[in-house]
Amino acid sequence: MSSIEAEGVPAREGSVRVVLVDDHAIFRSGLKADLDSRISVVGEAGTVEQAIAVIAQTRPDVVLLDVHLPGGLGGGGREVIAGSIALLGTTRFLALSVSDAAEDVVAVIRAGARGYVTKTISGAEITDAVMRVAGGDAVFSPRLAGFVLDAFGTSPADIADDELDRLSARELEVMRLIARGYSYKEVAKELFISIKTVETHVSAVLRKLQLSSRHELTKWAAERRLL
Amino acid sequence: MSTTVLRPPLVRSADRVIAGVCAGLALHLGWPVRFIRIGMVVATLAGGAGLVFYAWLWIMVPTADESAKRNARRPASPIAPAVSGPLAAPSTQWSSTHQRGLPGLTGYPAQSGSSDSSAFAWLDPSGEKVFIDPSWPSGLPADVQASGASQSVSGMVRPTSGDGPAWFRFRRMPYAKEILLGIGLLLAGAILIARLLGVDVPLGTLIPAAAILGGASIAWMQLDETRRAGIVDKAKANQAGGWVRLAAGLALVVAGVLVMVSGSGSWEQTWLALLASVAVLGGVAVVLLPWGLKFWRDLETERAGRVRATERAEIAAHLHDSVLQTLALIQRRAGNEHDVVRLARAQERELRSWLYRDEGRDIGNLSERIKAVAAEVEDAHGQAVEVVNVGDTVMTERHEALVQASREAMLNAARHGGGSVSVYVEASDKEVEVFVKDRGAGFDLHKVPDDRLGVRESIIGRMKRHGGTAVINSGPEGTEVRLGLPAMAAEQGETTS
Numbered sequence: 208m209s210s211i212e213a214e215g216v217p218a219r220e221g222s223v224r225v226v227l228v229d230d231h232a233i234f235r236s237g238l239k240a241d242l243d244s245r246i247s248v249v250g251e252a253g254t255v256e257q258a259i260a261v262i263a264q265t266r267p268d269v270v271l272l273d274v275h276l277p278g279g280l281g282g283g284g285r286e287v288i289a290g291s292i293a294l295l296g297t298t299r300f301l302a303l304s305v306s307d308a309a310e311d312v313v314a315v316i317r318a319g320a321r322g323y324v325t326k327t328i329s330g331a332e333i334t335d336a337v338m339r340v341a342g343g344d345a346v347f348s349p350r351l352a353g354f355v356l357d358a359f360g361t362s363p364a365d366i367a368d369d370e371l372d373r374l375s376a377r378e379l380e381v382m383r384l385i386a387r388g389y390s391y392k393e394v395a396k397e398l399f400i401s402i403k404t405v406e407t408h409v410s411a412v413l414r415k416l417q418l419s420s421r422h423e424l425t426k427w428a429a430e431r432r433l434l
Numbered sequence: 435m436s437t438t439v440l441r442p443p444l445v446r447s448a449d450r451v452i453a454g455v456c457a458g459l460a461l462h463l464g465w466p467v468r469f470i471r472i473g474m475v476v477a478t479l480a481g482g483a484g485l486v487f488y489a490w491l492w493i494m495v496p497t498a499d500e501s502a503k504r505n506a507r508r509p510a511s512p513i514a515p516a517v518s519g520p521l522a523a524p525s526t527q528w529s530s531t532h533q534r535g536l537p538g539l540t541g542y543p544a545q546s547g548s549s550d551s552s553a554f555a556w557l558d559p560s561g562e563k564v565f566i567d568p569s570w571p572s573g574l575p576a577d578v579q580a581s582g583a584s585q586s587v588s589g590m591v592r593p594t595s596g597d598g599p600a601w602f603r604f605r606r607m608p609y610a611k612e613i614l615l616g617i618g619l620l621l622a623g624a625i626l627i628a629r630l631l632g633v634d635v636p637l638g639t640l641i642p643a644a645a646i647l648g649g650a651s652i653a654w655m656q657l658d659e660t661r662r663a664g665i666v667d668k669a670k671a672n673q674a675g676g677w678v679r680l681a682a683g684l685a686l687v688v689a690g691v692l693v694m695v696s697g698s699g700s701w702e703q704t705w706l707a708l709l710a711s712v713a714v715l716g717g718v719a720v721v722l723l724p725w726g727l728k729f730w731r732d733l734e735t736e737r738a739g740r741v742r743a744t745e746r747a748e749i750a751a752h753l754h755d756s757v758l759q760t761l762a763l764i765q766r767r768a769g770n771e772h773d774v775v776r777l778a779r780a781q782e783r784e785l786r787s788w789l790y791r792d793e794g795r796d797i798g799n800l801s802e803r804i805k806a807v808a809a810e811v812e813d814a815h816g817q818a819v820e821v822v823n824v825g826d827t828v829m830t831e832r833h834e835a836l837v838q839a840s841r842e843a844m845l846n847a848a849r850h851g852g853g854s855v856s857v858y859v860e861a862s863d864k865e866v867e868v869f870v871k872d873r874g875a876g877f878d879l880h881k882v883p884d885d886r887l888g889v890r891e892s893i894i895g896r897m898k899r900h901g902g903t904a905v906i907n908s909g910p911e912g913t914e915v916r917l918g919l920p921a922m923a924a925e926q927g928e929t930t931s
Contacts, residue, residue, distance in 0.1 A: 349858065383860070386822050387869040388856025
């Protein structure tokens with residue numbers, strides 16, 4: 208699937224500039240070794256303050272951001288995104304975590320991250336995800352898709368509903384397939400649509416997840432102590 | 435002191451013009467009612483005194499009916515008996531007991547105790563008989579007046595009898611409060627008359643003193659017997675030494691306030707002094723506030739710290755029991771990659787479920803069962819089985835069949851897929867779906883030998899028997915098993931999503 212992911216990647220020196228933000232140096236070095244040649248790591252940070260400073264200084268294309276970070280006001284990755292809000296147009300954030308907790312995932316997405324992957328994924332997958340985020344798309348892990356389906360419900364939107372408050376039938380199908388472990392390419396093949404269309408749907412879902420004030424989402428989040 | 439005539443009780447008469455006050459008074463005094471009425475009118479013309487007196491009696495003197503009712507309840511009625519009862523007895527009692535002090539008034543007995551005088555004249559409040567102790571200092575009557583006034587205001591004038599604490603053990607005078615009230619009013623009247631006559635009465639001293647003592651009496655009267663006894667006990671006022679100390683202390687306070695008030699001479703300066711005192715107190719509060727806040731914060735911090743310490747101990751205990759044990763095992767088996775992966779994976783799963791456990795979730799629900807089965811498969815084969823679930827439902831026998839079919843699919847995926855297995859469970863009102871996907875080489879269902887029962891029987895057959903569906907979609911990029919179990923009509927509504 209690698210050939211397609213390269214689409215839309217800014218051709219700045221032929222590689223995507225990335226900042227790694229994680230408080231474990233061992234994990235950072237391991238991750239750096241895993242990323243392939245299309246990605247150049249231009250900075251690293253271990254705390255919230257360092258991260259904000261390094262991001263402001265290097266202005267990377269993508270920030271690989273750990274959700275749980277020391278320093279700052281205790282907000283972790285969310286706080287880094289909030290501190291770099293001026294760069295949100297050019298710098299994209301991909302959240303990276305060992306955490307499965309819904310509150311961590313949704314909180315960082317609603318703060319502005321373009322995707323969420325778990326740290327257990329392979330180097331190829333993470334490179335893939337970075338390239339896709341750099342290209343302006345969203346990256347949904349199966350678990351994040353599951354959270355989205357849980358939060359928005361699994362029945363498609365009625366016309367009367369607020370556009371932000373429900374997923375369309377197509378978006379639901381895409382989310383379901385991602386939750387089942389399908390890659391974007393497999394989703395496209397399954398639904399007989401192009402990968403670009405899949406990416407559009409996923410981006411739309413991401414936007415809804417970030418902007419929706421839907422009361423069920425709020426309720427769902429409140430049950431899991433979000434917001 | 436010679437009037438020992440028994441009079442009819444003072445009550446408001448039913449034969450009334452306005453409120454029956456004059457008629458009642460006439461009956462009580464044995465005078466013609468006309469005289470009383472004329473006297474009232476004349477007194478009213480003299481600065482309204484008659485009107486005030488009339489109003490006061492109207493308020494304080496009960497009607498004949500009320501009096502009867504009250505007497506039925508308790509023998510003594512507050513004011514009326516005081517002015518109408520046998521007068522000799524109270525006055526003799528007074529002269530014999532006043533040296534010990536009056537009930538219900540602190541500070542007073544010590545001062546009056548020295549004024550051993552027999553020059554009493556008895557007069558009831560209507561102006562007939564008064565007893566006056568000429569040796570009393572001019573400041574004293576004011577407190578009596580104030581306390582008397584407060585009694586009449588509160589209407590709680592209830593002569594109490596019985597034994598007080600040791601020092602107070604004397605026979606309680608009946609109607610003592612009424613008598614004090616009368617004395618107070620008479621003294622007030624005397625002061626007013628004296629002023630009218632041109633005598634210089636130091637009102638600037640008397641009014642504050644009266645206010646202080648009146649306030650103290652009101653406060654004292656608000657206390658019930660036991661609390662009064664408690665205060666007396668704490669101040670050791672029931673012992674001679676303590677009593678002197680208390681009296682001296684109170685006298686000093688009163689004297690201090692009087693000096694402050696009269697020394698400054700004018701109220702304006704008093705207000706200034708008062709303002710200064712408030713300012714000083716405020717300053718002290720401001721100075722002490724940070725200290726108080728710090729103290730409070732320290733307390734809060736300490737409490738929060740204790741809570742954290744408890745949590746930490748719990749976490750430490752758990753990590754020791756699970757993670758440290760597993761790490762030790764991994765070190766011992768470092769040579770066996772399969773074992774290491776399996777151990778790490780099992781530990782990760784256990785830690786996750788502990789960290790992110792959902793307290794409200796029922797253990798017996800479908801998603802928990804699927805996760806348990808996934809964990810079992812993971813342990814057996816060392817392949818990661820990721821379960822994502824949306825919605826949940828309570829388990830039934832049919833759901834158990836679904837779980838078993840899912841288990842079989844997961845086992846196949848772990849065995850043949852080679853890589854992580856994705857499991858997606860979606861429970862809605864209509865049906866439950868389970869998807870098990872791997873990324874193995876895939877297989878052709880039609881080429882599976884007939885004697886291999888795994889796929890055919892355990893997955894497809896089982897689902898069909900329970901009214902469900904099973905679709906196996908296999909290709910070179912992996913295999914997906916799709917299991918569907920529609921909810922039965924009877925089960926609809928049991929889903930919890």
